[in-house]
Amino acid sequence: MAEIQQNSGGGGKGGKKRAKKMSTRIDMTPMVDLAFLLLTFFILTASFNKPNVMQLTMPVKEKDNKDPTEIKSSDAFTIVMSENDKLYYYEGLLAEDVKPELKVSDYSADGIRKVLLARQRQNPKTVVLIKPDDKSNYKNMVDILDEMNITNQSKYALVDVSKADLEFIKNSGL
């Protein structure tokens, strides 16, 4: 960037010492560099500080909710989120006499996502019941809600985990 200062010609010998004639133009390159740097910085920060959000709409709570929405056992698909990024899932609903097959999975792309997609192919009317255990963390909750978005699962609900579910998992030994 630095310009080579031209040696004022004919300085050599003798002659009066004349004030060097200064150019009226100043080198603006560094200033312009800085200006563009600032410009880039502000443009980037302006658009990047807006956080992204995931929308979550919970059902309206009714005061005298005696019989909550029933779903068919054949449509139900339950995911129980557990500690250490583990999750359990089973098809259908848990009942006294019916014990569905319990399986273990995780939040990776090959984990619950594949299972959900397979399930959707089988039964497009699937309703996913998400039961976050108190031992799971918030990241798991966001992950599983995100899986719903990724797999285009339109019907899902956040449900409290029941005692029966916990017993069922405990007894399964998985």
Added chain:
Amino acid sequence: MVDLAFLLVTFFMLTTKFAAEEVVVVDTPSSTSEIQLPESNVIRLLIDKDKHVFFGFESDKAKPLLLDKIGAKYGVSFTEKQKKAFGNVSTFGVPVQQLGALLDMTTEQRKKVNQGGIPIDSLNNQIIDWVMEARKANLEAISKPTFIAIKGDGDADVATVKKVIQILQDKNINRFNLITDLENKPVVSR
């Protein structure tokens, strides 16, 4: 061109609002959602990994009103100076009774204080009052509805998050925005 560059620099410098510093470090999990949080009228509920809940609300007009309302509700009065300081506090996490003392501090001192979160027990549930009053204050001041954004730490436990959601649902607030980082949406083959 250089003139234009300077013009733009000035413009961006004046319009950029730096993200306000928050009282706690909240490391949000990531999701593929691309919806952006609205810029104003947002009530933020921060949940850190120690199960503490913090309240954040930014509005020049509604904030003094909010403090008045809360003060009246809890029988705490705030001085003019404290009200002014409250305008600069973007998020906080202390019970109302200690808020006055917090506001008396300088910004530097405030950063050092370990704020223990706003009580959310059923006996002393202050967070719901903050949310409800903030909604009312915003409606009165600029007559705009507010959005509820929940910013939880990835390690926060679900129980606390669920509790906060439950508390809000009891007051018929059913729409939430969970603040997340952006990650790329994977291609899903069907």
